[in-house]
Amino acid sequence: MADPSSYRPRTGEIPTEPGVYRFRDPHGRVIYVGKAKSLRQRLTSYFANPLTLLPKTYAMVHAASSVEWTVVGSELEALQLEYTWIKEYAPRYNLAFRDDKTYPYLAVTMGEKFPRVQVLRGERRKGTRYFGPYTAGAIRETMDTLLRVFPVRSCSAGVFRRAEQSGRPCLLGYIDKCSAPCVGRVSEEEHRSLAEDFCSFMGGEARRFIAQLEKRMAAAVAELDYEQAARLRDDIIAMRKVFERNAVVLAEETDADVFAVEEDELEAAVQVFHVRGGRIRGQRGWVVEKVEDTTPAELVGHLLTQVYGEQSETDGRLPREVLVPVLPDDADGLAAWLSSLRGAKVALRVPQRGDKAALMGTVHENAVQALRLHKSRRAGDITTRSLALQELQEALELPEPPLRIECFDISHVQGTNVVGSMVVVEDGIAKKAEYRRFSITGDAARDDTSAMRDVLTRRFRGYLAERELPVEERERSGRFAYPPNLVVVDGGQPQVSAAVKALADLGLGDEIRVVGLAKRLEEVWPPEGDFPVILPRASQGLYLLQRIRDEAHRFAIAFHRHKRGKSMTASVLDEVPGLGPARKKALLAHFGSVKRLKAAGPAELAEVSGVGPALAAAVHARFHGVPEGAAAGTGADSAGAGDLTGEPATVPGVSDTMPAVNYSTGEILDS
Structure with missing residues (x-):
């Protein structure tokens, strides 16, 4: 391990402007990337007395052999450069958010000549629109249902080429779940229009398509074309089935990502609900190992940087609102950065009351359960x-x-x-x-x-x-x-x-x-x-x-x-004249706890065997004549x-x- 004093820069050499810094190990690998409003103030903190450093800081500065920095013009530039370097170097001492499981997404490859609908996991691909995430069962059902309304190609490249060469479509083409562009049933422009309609429906414009089909069905009925009307009716039912699968939780105009965090000393679980058009369209989770000591505000800042830094304006579909449990330290800079990614204003805030705060509570409960499940899987493994x-x-x-x-x-x-x-x-x-x-x-x-x-x-x-x-x-x-x-x-x-x-x-x-x-x-x-x-x-x-x-x-x-509650109850009841051991025991057995005994009125106390109205009034008066803290047994626990x-x-x-x-x-x- 290196001695930090061997590579500590002189204080006067470190600029006071905002910037981004990198620690490197003896082999030249970047092991930590950070940003600061004042580089001098932040970097000097790493070279304090080793006994006062946090364990992660101690380990990092002793594993490093050099530090370098880059001055930038603003905190927003520092944020962007920090993210770029973290993605480039993957430093082992930085927070690294990992999915607590691999979620499937419904993807439409709009970058291809004939866009394809498919289920994808893992890394995002350029030129592809993503919807979700979904559970494995729900995404297959959604895809199967919508293909009858929007018969977009869903076959692989190999199947598509074979159909082109043979002049015969695959099975989906024969059962009308594919428009069969491979054999020329629809033109390239018509097929792309179908794919765009598919994306618009998944993006929250379901009501528009349902209304259009209802008008067409009514027109078919008026023309006595009952067979066409029946097909349109089935399409409407399929659309509504997909549309109604997600319950309305907020106003229809609400587009928001709702984040919640549950953490302990070593790890943190993050959950996010994607709300589009007032409906929960997807859910995603991460578990992060806290290799660095962070405050909740810093953790949220790292989270938003990594989550949205991976998205572009075409495939990320950033919402109008990002709801978080606590505002990050550089909330204004992050909001400006998110707005630049979206191309429109993004509000970053903490919900205080109402439906959004209630939904935040639900998301936090999911984070609690995710962390518990992660720990049980980790700790239960014999290896x-x-x-x-x-x-x-x-x-x-x-x-x-x-x-x-x-x-x-x-x-x-x-x-x-x-x-x-x-x-x-x-x-x-x-x-x-x-x-x-x-x-x-x-x-x-x-x-x-x-x-x-x-x-x-x-x-x-x-x-x-x-x-x-x-x-x-x-x-x-x-x-x-x-x-x-x-x-x-x-x-x-x-x-x-x-x-x-x-x-x-x-x-x-x-x-x-x-x-x-x-x-x-x-x-x-x-x-x-x-x-x-x-x-x-x-x-x-x-x-x-x-x-x-x-x-x-x-x-x-x-x-x-438990012991404190018993002793406090005994000390209070001992001072009631006429209340002996047998009656004290009967009171505690009847009410079951000190809290219930204290909350009982004289009439309820008198229901206990051996306790008359006068004694019940004396017990009630004694409890309520004692300060609240002493009677209830409040106080700070120390261990x-x-x-x-x-x-x-x-x-x-x-x-x-x-x-x-x-x-x-x-x-x-x-x-």
Whole structure:
């Protein structure tokens, strides 16, 4: 890896104008392209103290060996040049949007002498009009239906040439689903007119064609040409079938692309609905690996640049509106660029209310589902899991792959109701039955490191006790019988030191490896040394550690909220005169939760067995005499180290609002 100081340009040499810059590796390959309003301000940020850099920035500047820049006249020019270079060099440290699946498009090859209707995937071709994307079944049905109304050629070049040479059309020509230009049934101009009508219909002018056919059908009926009228009737039915397949969601004059994004630390899923004439004409999705750390505004800017940069005025059909979840930093420049591509004004905005905001919510839900599906496919793959374990073995210098990993986390609110969690992963798959939760009290609850030490001590003290049992009893017990290959704690050096001390006190210091995962920069902290292990952002090993840490964090917070709610309820009800343990239990059992109990009126409280009108009024008054935050149990959750009680993983009353997700399969776990 190169030392950034070896190629750092002098600050005075860097211009302050807007421009585009490129980082190159020792082999001369471009590994990152960026743009800036001020080149000097942006480039100097890459050569700051290495310890303050984000992981992706740290990796990029150490992989590079030189940096160069080009000054441009405006931010719009910088945007265009950045896109051009990204397409030319495909730098590995830039965001690269990839389809989460390959969508089929209905394409019309208007650049050919006799245009052809076909289904295409993948790269767009010059001179071809695209409509969609569609699902595979819907696009075949749409194409088959419309060919009876617009009998445009759909055969391959080879079939077309053979028909020309033989003078006989293919089967579609005989069944009137092709106008057979190959044998001269229609002229080149007539066939092109059919193709243009096909494109106009797919472009949103369906009502015009339906109205024309209805007039022709009426005329045929008036002339008693019932056979022609029947054919036109069937054509109208076919057109309406295609036209009505997409529901009207917005006003008919609305042409818009609606984008939504769902992201986590490593990846982002993007969905877009294409609305034309007020109807959803297509849907498309991408999944991007966040090899660079970006804000939502920056992510949207990159997205629009790449999506519309691939389109031209002829095949892109840019809409009048582009609706996004958040405006990019250079919204005005992007809007001007999009307008130049379309040849007319393009409005770039965030919908705030009404039907467009509601549609944005639907698109976002699709993005959430797409990211969940992508993660389940990625994490569920055995090859991927094996690679993740291998990467962890090499990065952490373990003697063998960490087939069993245990992660610990702590949750509390300002030192109260301190709890901890333990989650278990074997062979990259969560073992929910072996999750454990811990309540921490006394001196162990004074801070996160003390709590972490207490949790690890209790967990491995149980392991030492069960290790002395016969094998059959140890397997039946199943609580702490098996030691992990790797212990992960949520935090940095303080939490790691506390965990190591706990293991050393039990005589297990040399048997079990401990690391910490600090959330701010996703650093892996080993017990030894003053510097963390930096795993690549796209590393499968880092991905696995993050999912384990997030699951431990979720489970700790769930238990903390449950415990906090019980303690707050008890503290309030204890102050009600005449309300004993039996009646408190009856109230909680009747209403099922603190929230419902607090919301109940005196009459509803009096319905509980043993609670009379006077006592019900006292309970109601006590709840509503307490500040809202205290009664409801609000407060900020914090998670640092972890505490375990050794209790099984089920937390009553929590699973309905905090579902556990198996990060290896993407399935919702039963809580």
